[in-house]
Amino acid sequence: MTRTRSGNGGYDPADYPPFAVTVDLLVFTIRDGEFCLLLVERGAEPYAGRWALPGGFVQVDESPEDAARRELAEEAGITEVDVLEQLATYGDPNRDPRMRVVSVAYLAFVPDLPEPSAGTDAAGARFWPVAGLEQGEPALAFDHADIVRDGIERARAKLEYTPLAAAFCGDEFTIPGLWSVYRAVWGVDADALDQANFQRKVLTSGMVVPADGSRQGPGRGRPARLFRRGEIEVVHPPIRRPAPP
Amino acid sequence: MTRTRSGNGGYDPADYPPFAVTVDLLVFTIRDGEFCLLLVERGAEPYAGRWALPGGFVQVDESPEDAARRELAEEAGITEVDVLEQLATYGDPNRDPRMRVVSVAYLAFVPDLPEPSAGTDAAGARFWPVAGLEQGEPALAFDHADIVRDGIERARAKLEYTPLAAAFCGDEFTIPGLWSVYRAVWGVDADALDQANFQRKVLTSGMVVPADGSRQGPGRGRPARLFRRGEIEVVHPPIRRPAPP
DNA sequence: GCAATAGTGTCTCTCAGACATTATGGT
DNA sequence: ACCATAATGTCTGAGAGACACTATTGC
Numbered sequence: 001m002t003r004t005r006s007g008n009g010g011y012d013p014a015d016y017p018p019f020a021v022t023v024d025l026l027v028f029t030i031r032d033g034e035f036c037l038l039l040v041e042r043g044a045e046p047y048a049g050r051w052a053l054p055g056g057f058v059q060v061d062e063s064p065e066d067a068a069r070r071e072l073a074e075e076a077g078i079t080e081v082d083v084l085e086q087l088a089t090y091g092d093p094n095r096d097p098r099m100r101v102v103s104v105a106y107l108a109f110v111p112d113l114p115e116p117s118a119g120t121d122a123a124g125a126r127f128w129p130v131a132g133l134e135q136g137e138p139a140l141a142f143d144h145a146d147i148v149r150d151g152i153e154r155a156r157a158k159l160e161y162t163p164l165a166a167a168f169c170g171d172e173f174t175i176p177g178l179w180s181v182y183r184a185v186w187g188v189d190a191d192a193l194d195q196a197n198f199q200r201k202v203l204t205s206g207m208v209v210p211a212d213g214s215r216q217g218p219g220r221g222r223p224a225r226l227f228r229r230g231e232i233e234v235v236h237p238p239i240r241r242p243a244p245p
Numbered sequence: 246m247t248r249t250r251s252g253n254g255g256y257d258p259a260d261y262p263p264f265a266v267t268v269d270l271l272v273f274t275i276r277d278g279e280f281c282l283l284l285v286e287r288g289a290e291p292y293a294g295r296w297a298l299p300g301g302f303v304q305v306d307e308s309p310e311d312a313a314r315r316e317l318a319e320e321a322g323i324t325e326v327d328v329l330e331q332l333a334t335y336g337d338p339n340r341d342p343r344m345r346v347v348s349v350a351y352l353a354f355v356p357d358l359p360e361p362s363a364g365t366d367a368a369g370a371r372f373w374p375v376a377g378l379e380q381g382e383p384a385l386a387f388d389h390a391d392i393v394r395d396g397i398e399r400a401r402a403k404l405e406y407t408p409l410a411a412a413f414c415g416d417e418f419t420i421p422g423l424w425s426v427y428r429a430v431w432g433v434d435a436d437a438l439d440q441a442n443f444q445r446k447v448l449t450s451g452m453v454v455p456a457d458g459s460r461q462g463p464g465r466g467r468p469a470r471l472f473r474r475g476e477i478e479v480v481h482p483p484i485r486r487p488a489p490p
Numbered sequence: 491g492c493a494a495t496a497g498t499g500t501c502t503c504t505c506a507g508a509c510a511t512t513a514t515g516g517t
Numbered sequence: 518a519c520c521a522t523a524a525t526g527t528c529t530g531a532g533a534g535a536c537a538c539t540a541t542t543g544c
Contacts, residue, residue, distance in 0.1 A: 017305040018263030021336070021347050060262040060345060064336040089334040089349050091266070091309040100305060102266050102347065104334050176523070197507060199524065204505095215515095221522025222514040240506070421496070442534060444497065449532095466495025467541040485533070491544105498539070506531085513524070 022103040023068045024055035026151040034129045035184040041124030047141030068106040082167040083109045095143045109167040161238040163207045166229040172211045174224035192242040206232040267348040268313045269300035271396040275413045279374045280429040286369030292386035313351040327412040328354045340388045354412040406483040408452045411474040417456045419469035437487040451477045
């Protein structure tokens with residue numbers, strides 16, 4: 001029988017084979033009304049030329065979450081992030097052909113950025129539409145397609161019962177703007193998510209608070225009022241997600 | 246700037262400091278109407294004599310989930326488990342005073358067992374009521390109190406929108422039995438969770454299907470009908486959890 | 491019969507969904 | 518004026534919560 005930590009308290013070197021521990025980042029944003037994910041192009045084997053999640057090794061003196069924040073800054077130039085949440089850990093023995101790697105995946109949600117990855121050390125970095133990723137475009141390295149699938153589902157689910165959508169907007173935003181975030185993330189059109197009911201739901205849930213009477217600059221129709229994030233952490237009852245057609 | 250995997254594809258040894266990777270198990274059950282968690286007593290330093298989550302090292306040739314199943318068998322004698330779900334990963338640099346350990350926590354839900362840990366190699370293993378653990382009784386080793394807190398909340402939340410409760414019952418069960426599971430996990434009394442409404446909700450949700458007309462053996466009152474788990478994976482709309490008083 | 495537990499009926503209130511209507515800007 | 522978009526109002530049906538009631542067992 002294998003010796004275990006709890007069983008004998010011993011630390012036989014054979015018991016703790018060394019692993020590399022990495023973090024993988026799922027940086028989501030909304031660009032031009034599309035739900036997008038940041039990917040980097042791999043330069044070296046294996047999977048050279050394939051797209052992959054940004055990420056890197058956890059250092060000895062930092063927690064996985066600290067490593068995620070560091071990589072977010074290094075690889076995407078993102079130093080401020082509202083939401084950074086652990087997704088799950090992926091540790092299949094063969095997920096990296098070279099060595100034994102266990103990777104902790106994190107979700108980050110950022111507003112639309114002017115430059116996709118200004119000041120990063122990952123030259124070939126860009127946002128890809130989630131709709132395409134769900135169709136396998138582009139193909140991803142390692143087991144990143146699995147991680148991405150899980151991350152997309154988590155993001156969609158959290159939109160139902162948390163004020164997460166506001167993280168995709170700036171500091172101030174309109175309710176129609178928030179509405180378009182929901183439609184983009186869930187991949188539904190305006191018919192499936194009624195604008196009037198959405199407005200009422202958002203206003204009564206405490207998810208938003210008015211931002212000092214101001215309104216959004218000129219568009220083609222009536223200017224929308226501006227709001228900020230409310231204090232609530234859960235939306236209760238949740239905003240129901242329409243079934244995808 | 247730190248070299249990263251994605252940035253250059255290089256594998257400088259300085260980039261991947263070796264970590265030990267372990268799994269921690271949160272094995273929940275219902276005993277005598279109480280929501281309980283399996284703990285083992287530590288025999289060695291650090292934290293000798295303290296109670297801790299069962300767990301152990303991930304071996305080179307197995308995934309963390311495989312390791313969780315193996316430890317479940319070795320430390321608790323549990324070879325069949327309906328639900329084994331990853332909770333989260335804990336990797337603070339100082340969570341273990343001896344070495345750098347990253348631990349993946351798993352949740353398991355088992356029916357009440359005749360022997361708490363028959364045929365295990367962890368002699369001092371027993372189930373502890375969750376109600377006490379929430380009051381800090383007993384004190385736990387490492388950061389296990391944090392892990393336990395997260396696990397309890399996850400279990401309570403999953404009861405709302407999944408058929409998880411059935412995993413605490415045997416193959417066949419009664420609706421009043423399921424009702425008592427909900428009350429035990431949520432820590433609410435019969436007043437807070439109406440039995441009549443619960444019955445209706447469970448029957449109409451598809452969570453259970455009748456088990457061939459049979460009824461439970463003689464109790465003090467009217468015998469209850471027996472049911473099995475339904476096919477559904479999500480309960481929709483969810484069973485609402487009463488606010489704890 | 492009575493106690494105890496299982497199960498049904500019914501009412502009300504909240505809320506999501508559908509959709510009509512009004513408000514306010516640009517051109 | 519007209520169009521486009523924002524916001525409100527109104528009706529309806531599903532369903533949760535409260536609670537009265539009936540059913541089936543053991544004693």
